[in-house]
Structures are given as structure tokens and as C-alpha cells.
Amino acid sequence: AVVSTQSTGLGGMSEVEVDDEVSRVWNEQFDVDCVGTHWHLFTSLDQCLRCLGCLGVTRFIALVRVYLRHPGAMRSGMPDLTLWDYEQRNFKMIEVKGPGDSLRCNQISWLGLLKEAGVEAGVCLVKQVSSKRI
Numbered sequence: 001a002v003v004s005t006q007s008t009g010l011g012g013m014s015e016v017e018v019d020d021e022v023s024r025v026w027n028e029q030f031d032v033d034c035v036g037t038h039w040h041l042f043t044s045l046d047q048c049l050r051c052l053g054c055l056g057v058t059r060f061i062a063l064v065r066v067y068l069r070h071p072g073a074m075r076s077g078m079p080d081l082t083l084w085d086y087e088q089r090n091f092k093m094i095e096v097k098g099p100g101d102s103l104r105c106n107q108i109s110w111l112g113l114l115k116e117a118g119v120e121a122g123v124c125l126v127k128q129v130s131s132k133r134i
Helices: 015-029 045-055 057-069 105-116
Strands: 081-085 090-097 120-125
Touching: 015 045, 015 057, 045 057, 045 081, 045 090, 057 105, 090 105, 105 120
Parallel strands: 090 120
Antiparallel strands: 081 090
């Protein structure tokens, strides 16, 4: 709902204007089912805006455009972790892989698209250190 009809207009907006638009949509559409929208991943509008502030308007718009070009293909494969530090304005997306697990094609595509959009993205390989169960 956020940008399906507004994606081209977002490109000329300032960070404040994008925040205002996201706030407007959040307040008007929160909890409305929409493909690609997962309202409850954030605990509040403020948390959402802080994440967006770390991602940055340019990268946000680039990712929205990718999603809108390929909505079916982009519904899976997004990295497991989204990390941001509002104080440092850092933003990263990390795919976690355990022992014997490997990247699927859609995950490789997402990592490439994220990097093209200027988003720091990578893979965290988890290694088993003991066979003992806790």
C-alpha cells in the first residue's frame, strides 16, 4: 500500500517527505492486508521510521522499485536478519546459514539486488562447535 501508486513520486521526495508519507500510510492502512506488507515486524511507527532513516531514502526507493518490477519473484529469499543502529545510521541485511545449508537462487538474487541498491548485505555462516545438546 505504501508505494504501489506512489513509487515514481517518491524519487523526488526529501527524507522528511518520505517519513510523512510512510506515517500517513501507517496511520491510514495499519493492519490492512497487502502483499509484501508486514506491519507487525515493527513495534511502532517510530521504530519503522528509525529503520527507514538508517536505510536511507535512495536505497528505500531502489528496493521498492525492484520489488514492484518483480513482486512474485521477490516474495521469498529476503535475508533473515535486518539490523540497524539509529545512532550510527548503519543498516545491514544478513542471510543466516547453518551447517549443511546453502544459498538458494532467490536468496542469491536478493543479496545481489541489495548490493546494487547500495545496501550492505551478506551471509553469516553458523558453525556447530559441539554435538552436545543443551
